[in-house]
Amino acid sequence: MKTVLHKAETRGVANHGWLHSNHTFSFANYYNPERIHFGMLRVLNDDQVAAGKGFGTHPHDNMEIISIPLEGDLEHQDSMGNKTVIKQGDIQVxxxxxxxxxxxxxxxxxKDVKFLQIWVFPNKKGVEPRYDQITLDTDKMHNNLQQVLSPTPNDEGVWIHQNAWFSMGNLEQGVSQKYQLHGKDQGVYAFVLEGDVTINGQSLNKRDGLGIWDIDELEVTADSNAKILLMEVPMN
Incomplete structure (x- = not known):
């Protein structure tokens, strides 16, 4: 088993007034050569945007971009003709x-909006751009690690062009859940949204991140009422 621990307070910080962002991995003006990515997980930004403010129109290519709202409502508009609003309980890809x-x-x-912006390297380039969003069944997350993203269009949650599986759980204090990885070359990056957990002996607090690989299974135990996001990605 190999691990890398990123405590919440060690993340890169960007404060633009209208935007306050914490970067787990190198992004924009934050650069740390030891924190470029975790396997195919390239960006994990914890964003807070002031009332009525936001990111103007900008381009992307050859990246799988996932947004998970934590508080408030985020309005999305794109060159594919989509104009939507995502809110807490939704996931957008x-x-x-x-x-x-x-x-x-x-x-x-x-009021502010808070959301996670996540980028995953795709397993194929030059695909036709696509957009999707769904409202998650949060009841399925109660004391359970519920899949919210996979590589398969007809599977639970949204899908992306990568062998990646995301799961979210709302765990009551004392509850333990095991998670089985999907292959030998896979790793999991765990991000604590709320509360305190222990993963394979490592204690984590709110907004801490733990990458773990060279392992078949991990166990998450809630040390208090907790919310957690697991992001399983290929390591190579």
Missing amino acids: MSAGTGVHHSEYNKNAD
Whole structure:
């Protein structure tokens, strides 16, 4: 078993007034040569956008982009003709492929929006851009690690062009759940959204991250009421 621990307070910080972001991996003006990516997981940004503010139209290509709102409402508009709002309990995915432009704004004029922006390297380049969003069944996350993303279009959750599986759980204090990896070359990056957990003996607190690989299975135990996101990706 190999691990890498990223405590919440060691993340890169960007404060632009309207945007406060914590970067687990190198991004924009934050550069740490030891924190470029975890396997195929390239970006994990913990963003907070002020009321009525947001990211103007900008381009992406050849990247799988996942957004998970934690609080508030985020309005998305893109060059594929989509104009939608995602909120807590939703998950959004965009395959940038050959190229796409999009914008993201806080829909509300009276409160901040908080969301995770996650980028995963695709397993094929030049795909046709695509967009999808769904509302998750949060009841399935109660004391369970519920799959919310996979490589398979007809499987539970959204899908992306990569052998990646994301799961989310809302665990009561004292509850333990095991997670089985999908292959020898896979790793899991665990990110604690709320509360405190222990994963294979490592204690983690809110917004801590733990990468773990060279292992077949891991166990998550909630040391308090906790919310967790597991991101399983190929390591090579």
